[in-house]
Amino acid sequence: MHVVIAGGGSAGHIEPALNTADALRRADPLIGITMLGTEKGLDTKLIPARGYELRLIPAVPLPRKPSAALLTLPSRLLGTVKAAQQVITDVDADVVIGFGGYVALPAYLAARRAKRPIVVHEANIRPGLANRVGAKFTDHVLTGSPAVPMPGATCVGMPLRPAITGLDRAAVRAEARKAFGLDPDRPTLLVTGGSQGARRLNDTMVASVKTLHDAGIQVLHSYGDKNAVAIEADPDGPPYVARPYVDRMDLAYAAADLAMTRSGMMTCSELAAVGLPSVYVPLPVGNGEQRLNAAPVVAAGGGLVIDDAALTPQWFAANVVPLLLDAERLTAMSEAARRFGIRDADEKIVDLVFAAAGVTRPRGVGAGSAGSAGGAATGSVAQAAETAKAAEVTAEPAEATAAETAKAAEPAEVIAVEPAEVAKSAASEPAEPVEATAAEPAKAAEPAEATATEPAEPAEVPAAVAAEATATEDGDR
Structure with missing residues (x-):
C-alpha cells in the first residue's frame, strides 16, 4: 500500500x-x-x-x-x-x-x-x-x-508521538529533574512559549523571580531562541533553569508539576495526554482559536486559562504560586487532564x-x-529518548x-x-497567529x-x- x-x-x-x-x-x-x-x-x-x-x-x-x-x-x-x-x-x-x-x-x-x-x-x-x-x-x-x-x-x-503517549511522568520525574539540574523534591513550574518564545510569559517570569524564590518554587523556563531574558536568581535558592530551547519536551513534562504556556492544539493535546495541569495563556491575535483550543480541557478541570493582557506578576502571585503549593489540587487537575487526554x-x-x-x-x-x-x-528516560521534536x-x-x-x-x-x-x-x-506555542510554532x-x-x-x-x-x-x- x-x-x-x-x-x-x-x-x-x-x-x-x-x-x-x-x-x-x-x-x-x-x-x-x-x-x-x-x-x-x-x-x-x-x-x-x-x-x-x-x-x-x-x-x-x-x-x-x-x-x-x-x-x-x-x-x-x-x-x-x-x-x-x-x-x-x-x-x-x-x-x-x-x-x-x-x-x-x-x-x-x-x-x-x-x-x-x-x-x-x-x-x-x-x-x-x-x-x-x-x-x-x-x-x-x-x-x-x-x-x-x-x-x-x-x-x-x-x-x-510515542514519547508522549507512553510517558509515565511519576516514573520518570526524578531522572528528568536530574537531567535539567532541578531539585528532586521542590514544586516545579514549566514555562514555555515554544522555540520562538512568548514575550508576555517571559516578562511575567522575570518580574516574578523573587516571588518564586520566597515560595520555594523551582522553574524550568524555555524562553525562546529569538529572545533574551535577564533572570537574577539567588544561586542559594530554588533552581531557576532558563534555556532558549528545550529539545526534550517529554522530560520537561515529566519534571514539572504545572505548566504555563500558550495553547496551540498540539500543546493542549500533549499536556492533556501526559496529565500535566496547565495555565493556558492564549495568543491574543488571529481568530481566537487558541482560547477555543484550551476551553475543553479547562472545562474538564485540567487547567486554567487567562487572557494575555491579564497575565501580570500580581495575577501570577495570587493564582499560580498558590496552585503550585497545593499538591492535592494539582493531583486532581492532573487526573482530570489525563482523563480528558487522548493517547x-x-x-x-x-x-x-x-x-x-x-x-x-x-x-x-x-x-x-x-x-x-x-x-x-x-517508562524511563532511556525509554522516552527520542530525537528533538520536529514541531519545536x-x-x-x-x-x-x-x-x-x-x-x-x-x-x-x-x-x-x-x-x-x-x-x-x-x-x-483573519491571519493566523504568528507567535510560537509550547509544542508547536504558530502557523504562518x-x-x-x-x-x-x-x-x-x-x-x-x-x-x-x-x-x-x-x-x-x-x-x-
Missing part, C-alpha cells in the same frame, strides 16, 4: 502529519509513504529530517486584496492541482490523507480527479477552508477535538486509512502507540516558489472561480486556496469552494 500525506506550511500541520506517517510505518514497515509539501514554510526542513520522501508542488496562496496576482490565479491553481495529481499517479497512491495547510486543497482535488480515497483530519477548533472543502469529497472526516464543528466528523484526537489517535487514524484504502491492516506488526491500550506505559523547530516561512509546474504538453483547463469573489473570501479570513498566516476543475465538471468543485470561502457562520474562520 502507498499513502500520500498532505499537511505542510507550518508545524501545526506538519507534526500531526509526520506522527501519522510514523504510526503507519509502525503498523506496516513495508508501507510506501510520500509527503506532499511546498518550499513555503517548514516542509523542506522538518519532513526530510524524519526520513520521509518529500515531493514539492507549487504553493498558491490567495491574494488578500484585489491585485494583479488575481489575474494569474486560475493558471497557478491549475498547475498545483496537476502537480499533486502527478505525484498521486507516480506513486500509485491507494489513499490521500490531508491535515490542512497550503498543500491540502490541491491534494484533495487531485485525489478526487484521480478517484483515490480521501481522509481529512482537522485539528483546529475553527476548520480551515481546505479541510472544509475536502470534507465534501469523503466520508472519512476526523477531528482533533470534539469541539470542532464539522458535520459527520469523528473525533479521534491529535496523533502524538490512541494515531492508531485510530491508521485503522481508518487502511479501511479507506480497502486494505486489511497487518496485525502483530510494529509497536503501535504506547497509549493505545488504555493508559501510558511505565521553527523558521521564518520562505517566499513560495514553484517546485513543479504542470506539463506544457497538457491542455489548458478553465477554472470557474470568480477572482473578485475569491479575493473577497480571502480578505474576510494560511491563506485560503481556490481550485481547478475539469471541463466535464465545470461547476461542482468551484461551487463548493466558493460556498465555503464566502460562508459567514460563526464557526468559520
